[in-house]
Amino acid sequence: LLDRMEIIEVTSYTANEKFHIAKEHLLPKQLEKNGLDHGELSISDSALKGIILSYTAEAGVRGLERRIGEICRKAARQILEGQEKGRVRSRADRPGKEAKPGREGKRTAAGRTRLRVTAGNLEKYLGKPVNARDKANEKDDIGIVRGLAWTSVGGVTMQVEVNRMPGKGEIRLTGQLGDVMKESAMTGISYVRSVASRYDIAPEAFTENDFHFHIPEGAVPKDGPSAGITMATALLSVLTETPVRADVAMTGEITLRGRVLPIGGLKEKLLAAKMAGIKTVLVPQENEKDVEEISREIRNGLEIILVKTMEDVTAQAFVPRKAENAS
Numbered sequence: 001l002l003d004r005m006e007i008i009e010v011t012s013y014t015a016n017e018k019f020h021i022a023k024e025h026l027l028p029k030q031l032e033k034n035g036l037d038h039g040e041l042s043i044s045d046s047a048l049k050g051i052i053l054s055y056t057a058e059a060g061v062r063g064l065e066r067r068i069g070e071i072c073r074k075a076a077r078q079i080l081e082g083q084e085k086g087r088v089r090s091r092a093d094r095p096g097k098e099a100k101p102g103r104e105g106k107r108t109a110a111g112r113t114r115l116r117v118t119a120g121n122l123e124k125y126l127g128k129p130v131n132a133r134d135k136a137n138e139k140d141d142i143g144i145v146r147g148l149a150w151t152s153v154g155g156v157t158m159q160v161e162v163n164r165m166p167g168k169g170e171i172r173l174t175g176q177l178g179d180v181m182k183e184s185a186m187t188g189i190s191y192v193r194s195v196a197s198r199y200d201i202a203p204e205a206f207t208e209n210d211f212h213f214h215i216p217e218g219a220v221p222k223d224g225p226s227a228g229i230t231m232a233t234a235l236l237s238v239l240t241e242t243p244v245r246a247d248v249a250m251t252g253e254i255t256l257r258g259r260v261l262p263i264g265g266l267k268e269k270l271l272a273a274k275m276a277g278i279k280t281v282l283v284p285q286e287n288e289k290d291v292e293e294i295s296r297e298i299r300n301g302l303e304i305i306l307v308k309t310m311e312d313v314t315a316q317a318f319v320p321r322k323a324e325n326a327s
Contacts, residue, residue: 012059012154012268014297015275018052019045026065034072039114041075043068046119053275054129059154059268071125075115082113136277137246140319143238147215147230148251148272148281149222150265155272157249158215160227162234167210175215178223185213188232188254191310192239195258201239211235226263228254229282229313236314243319249273250282250313258310262286270298282307282316 013021027043056063117125137144143162148155171189173182193206213231215222229252237244251269253261262284263269273281279301283291285308291299307313 012271013061014271014295015049015052016297018061018064019048021061022048022052022064022068026061026068030065030069030072033069034076036072036076036079040079041072041115041117043071043117044119047117047122050119050122050129051126055126057154067126071117074125075117078115079113136249136279140243140246142241142243143234145230145234145237145244145317146246146249146276146278147227148249148269149224149226150263150268155265155268155270157272157276157278158217158222158227160230160234161214161216162231162238163212163214164238165210165212166208169207170210172210172212173214174212175217176221177215178221180225181223181227184225184228184253185231187256188228189235191254191256191258192232192235194256195310196239199236199240205239211238225253225261226251228252229260229307229310232310233313233317237318242321244317245280245319247277247279248282248317249276249278249280250307250317252282252284252307252313254310260284260307260309260313262290266290267294267298270294270302270304274298274302279303280305280316282313284308 023045027048031037031041051067052064055067058064123129137146137159143164145160147158147160149158150156171186173185177185189211192201196203196205213234215227229250232254233244233250236242251263251266253263255261266283266287267290270281280303282305285306288306291304291306305316307316
């Protein structure tokens with residue numbers, strides 16, 4: 001029946017879209033649900049953005065609504081406890097007179113406590129941030145390349161590391177990689193071996209050394225072909241001892257001939273790159289139409305470079321020799 005249906009893909013919300021959804025819809029809904037009004041509890045814009053960036057990791061807003069609801073429930077309890085303490089204090093100190101506001105907050109016109117959640121006191125309601133965002137590498141390095149992936153919770157950046165050790169030409173892949181990603185890595189390795197002479201790499205480099213590929217966060221399963229150019233770039237970096245730019249991330253499938261094939265989830269991947277502080281993203285040439293359809297809000301601040309072959313990738317990703325020598 002699938003061929004009779006029209007499939008509508010729903011992409012991830014941007015951080016700005018989540019902010020407006022939270023402010024205009026989720027917050028009023030949770031205030032009403034927990035018996036509060038805008039006069040009793042307010043959440044600042046900076047606090048809402050903090051919740052989105054530091055306490056949720058999702059394509060939608062379901063987790064965001066849960067977090068806002070958690071704040072509302074704790075605030076409601078705090079308000080009621082403050083009122084009860086005020087009544088007890090009033091009866092003990094000045095019987096028959098109305099209680100004054102306690103330390104918990106100011107009073108509304110109706111005499112109820114008013115609370116305000118800001119970025120400064122957000123941890124009081126939600127605890128320590130649980131979502132540590134990936135960041136761009138601090139410096140240009142050899143054998144370390146930043147890739148982009150698309151998961152069920154949106155886009156993420158992933159760091160590919162390669163080490164070379166004396167050995168017999170064995171290849172080791174770790175980081176809980178799926179079969180498709182392993183095959184993509186082997187394709188990239190085969191491509192590098194086929195063009196070794198182009199980069200002045202001695203044939204013995206592949207037979208007298210072992211190579212270990214690793215993608216950190218080993219507890220998280222990873223799969224898909226879009227890390228192909230990332231793996232190949234990391235290996236070439238090690239073999240040629242050329243640093244890779246720290247401000248560059250890339251995504252694309254690789255063929256045995258070094259062509260870069262299109263990928264999916266481009267919007268989510270670009271969002272992840274932007275959140276990580278990446279400045280330049282290498283994207284397959286065949287994804288040009290997808291790039292044009294992405295909003296300016298996402299593209300602003302990113303230099304998106306279209307690549308057709310691995311030569312294009314290395315030309316952009318590798319630190320130029322002159323710059324390397326100067327540093």
